[in-house]
Amino acid sequence: MSEKVLFVDDDANILAGYQRALRKQFRIEIAIGAEAALKLIERQGPYAVVVSDMYMPGMNGVQFLAKVKEIAPDTVRIMLTGNPDLRTAIEAVHHGHIFRFLTKPCPPESLAMALEAGIEQYRLITAERDLLEKTLSGSVRMLMEILAMVDPHLFGRAQTLRGYIRSLAQTLQIGEIWKLELAATLAQVGLVTIPPVVVLKARAGHSLSEAEQEMLERVPEISHNLLINIPRLEPVARIVLYQNKHFDGSGFPRDNVSGYDIPLGARMLKVLSDMCDLEESGVSRRRAFEVMRKREGWYDPRVLEAAAATFVSPAEARQQTEVPSMAVSVRGLRIGHVLASDVYTADGKLLISAGHRVSEALLERIRNFAEVTGIREPLYVEMRPGSGLVQAA
Known part of the structure; x- marks a missing residue:
C-alpha cells in the first residue's frame, strides 16, 4: 500500500502503540502535536489519511483538522477522542469536515477498518480530481486552439x-x-x-x-x-x-x-x-x-x-500633470487630436471614451453620428505646449 497515514497525538507512547499495531498493514508516520504535524504535511505530504487526537495542548483536534482541510483538502480526516460528547462531534464535523469519529480505546481491528475506508475515500477523491483536471485541460486547450485559428x-x-x-x-x-x-x-x-x-x-x-x-x-x-x-x-x-x-x-x-x-x-x-x-x-x-x-x-x-x-x-x-484641453466642434476635430473628454451622442449615449487618439476611421465615425443622430458639442481635445493647436470653431 503506497498511501501514507499520519497519526497525531501529544502522547509519544500512544503514537508508538499505533505504529506497532498497524505498521504491517499501513505506511504509518507519527507527529507529536498539531504544529509538528502541520510542518510534516507541508514537507512530506500528501497523506491519504490523518488521524488526530481531540485534546492536545495549543491547537486541539478540531482546529488542527480544519487547518489540514485548508492545506491538504484531499486528505481524509479522522478524529480520535477519549471523552466523546455531542458538542465535540458537531464541531469536528462542521469545522474539520471529518470522515470518521472514533472513541478511545479503539481496537486495532476497528482502527484498521476505518483507515482502509479512509484510504479508499482518498483514492476516489484524487481519481475524480485527476479526471476533472484532464477534462478541464482538454476543454481549455480546445477553446484556445479555436481562438488562435479563428x-x-x-x-x-x-x-x-x-x-x-x-x-x-x-x-x-x-x-x-x-x-x-x-x-x-x-x-x-x-x-x-x-x-x-x-x-x-x-x-x-x-x-x-x-x-x-x-x-x-x-x-x-x-x-x-x-x-x-x-x-x-x-x-x-x-x-x-x-x-x-x-x-x-x-x-x-x-x-x-x-x-x-x-x-x-x-x-x-x-x-x-x-x-x-x-x-x-x-x-x-x-x-x-x-x-x-x-x-x-x-x-x-x-x-x-x-x-x-x-x-x-x-x-x-512623476509626469502625472494635468494636460490642458481646448474645445472644438465636430467640424474642427482633426486626425491626431487626443480626446480629453468622452464623446456622447445627442441622446446621451457614450460613443467614444476620453483618451482615444483620433484616427481617420474614428473621425469618420464621429462625423457620421453627428450627421445622423447628433453629437453633444463642444468636444474637448488635449492641447500640449508646442503642439500648434488653436481654438477651432
Missing part, C-alpha cells in the same frame, strides 16, 4: 491580458491565479460566434447598427455560456460574465450586482481591458490611468490604484 488578433490580446492579470494578482496578493488567468484568456471567446465583419467594423471604429452593438454587448454572456458547463470553471465563467460591469452597478449585465458583489476577477479585468483599449488607441499608459480615474463609478478604486502601481513606472508617475 481570430489571431483576439488570441494575442488574450495572452497579453493573461500576463497582466497575473502581475496584478501578485500586487493584490491573490491566490488561485489560474482562475484569473483562464478568465483573462477566455473572456472574449464568445466573439467567435459574432460575424467577422461586425468584429472588424468595431475594431476599425466604424459605426455599428443597433443590432450589431447588441451582439457585441452580449459577448460576455455568450462567453459565460460556453464556459459554464466545463467542470470546475463555474467561478471563471462568473468572472467572464461580469467583465464589463461598472463598480457602481451600471454596465453589462443589467442586474442589481454592484461594488464588491462583482467578482474580484471581473473588477480586475475591467481595469485591464480598458487600459489595453486606451493603449491600442495610441494613449500612453500614464495617460490611460488619468482617463480612467476620471470615469466616476466605473472601477474598484483599490484595483485601479493597484494596477497603476503595477503598470505605470515611477518615471511615468
Whole structure:
C-alpha cells in the first residue's frame, strides 16, 4: 500500500502503540502535536489519511483538522477522542469536515477498518480530481486552439491580458491565479460566434447598427455560456460574465450586482481591458490611468490604484500633470487630436471614451453620428505646449 497515514497525538507512547499495531498493514508516520504535524504535511505530504487526537495542548483536534482541510483538502480526516460528547462531534464535523469519529480505546481491528475506508475515500477523491483536471485541460486547450485559428488578433490580446492579470494578482496578493488567468484568456471567446465583419467594423471604429452593438454587448454572456458547463470553471465563467460591469452597478449585465458583489476577477479585468483599449488607441499608459480615474463609478478604486502601481513606472508617475484641453466642434476635430473628454451622442449615449487618439476611421465615425443622430458639442481635445493647436470653431 503506497498511501501514507499520519497519526497525531501529544502522547509519544500512544503514537508508538499505533505504529506497532498497524505498521504491517499501513505506511504509518507519527507527529507529536498539531504544529509538528502541520510542518510534516507541508514537507512530506500528501497523506491519504490523518488521524488526530481531540485534546492536545495549543491547537486541539478540531482546529488542527480544519487547518489540514485548508492545506491538504484531499486528505481524509479522522478524529480520535477519549471523552466523546455531542458538542465535540458537531464541531469536528462542521469545522474539520471529518470522515470518521472514533472513541478511545479503539481496537486495532476497528482502527484498521476505518483507515482502509479512509484510504479508499482518498483514492476516489484524487481519481475524480485527476479526471476533472484532464477534462478541464482538454476543454481549455480546445477553446484556445479555436481562438488562435479563428481570430489571431483576439488570441494575442488574450495572452497579453493573461500576463497582466497575473502581475496584478501578485500586487493584490491573490491566490488561485489560474482562475484569473483562464478568465483573462477566455473572456472574449464568445466573439467567435459574432460575424467577422461586425468584429472588424468595431475594431476599425466604424459605426455599428443597433443590432450589431447588441451582439457585441452580449459577448460576455455568450462567453459565460460556453464556459459554464466545463467542470470546475463555474467561478471563471462568473468572472467572464461580469467583465464589463461598472463598480457602481451600471454596465453589462443589467442586474442589481454592484461594488464588491462583482467578482474580484471581473473588477480586475475591467481595469485591464480598458487600459489595453486606451493603449491600442495610441494613449500612453500614464495617460490611460488619468482617463480612467476620471470615469466616476466605473472601477474598484483599490484595483485601479493597484494596477497603476503595477503598470505605470515611477518615471511615468512623476509626469502625472494635468494636460490642458481646448474645445472644438465636430467640424474642427482633426486626425491626431487626443480626446480629453468622452464623446456622447445627442441622446446621451457614450460613443467614444476620453483618451482615444483620433484616427481617420474614428473621425469618420464621429462625423457620421453627428450627421445622423447628433453629437453633444463642444468636444474637448488635449492641447500640449508646442503642439500648434488653436481654438477651432
